[in-house]
Amino acid sequence: MVKKSVKKLVSGLKQPEFPMNTFEVFMNSRLLELLVVKRDHEKRWGINRLIELVDSEFRIKVWRQAERVFDASRSGDEVRLDRAVTGMIKAYGALEAWAIEHGVSEMPDIVAVDRKSTRLNSSHLKLSRMPSSA
Secondary structure, three states: HHHHHHHHHHOOOOOOOOOHHHHHHHHHHHHHHHHHHHHHHHHHHHOOOOHHHHHHHHHHHHHHHHHHHHHHHHHOOOHHHHHHHHHHHHHHHHHHHHHHHHHOOOOOOOOOOOOOHHHHOOOOOOOHHHHHHO
């Protein structure tokens, strides 16, 4: 539940409206920084891959930190939010350090499929279709 809330919070980032609310500007800036770290992490290790591999105690710590980010974003307290985001960035670093220590391989690069090679060509059997008026 917390993971969905944080995801919704981070994905809902937008340019601040005028007049600017200073906390919203600060929050969007810090959450954008967190989003960049999260995307880099997912690109390197896969989406939710490492969190599924670590033990329950480690997983709970990461999820509690994500909950702190969510709670701090609702509190309006810049210091609290700053600490929570910094802690979440460290949590991603700890996950990566764990993966390296335990020999977890990074995700391979995904190569785009050439669409031309998937098209039917003359070597494929042609299926006849009934006329639409039948």
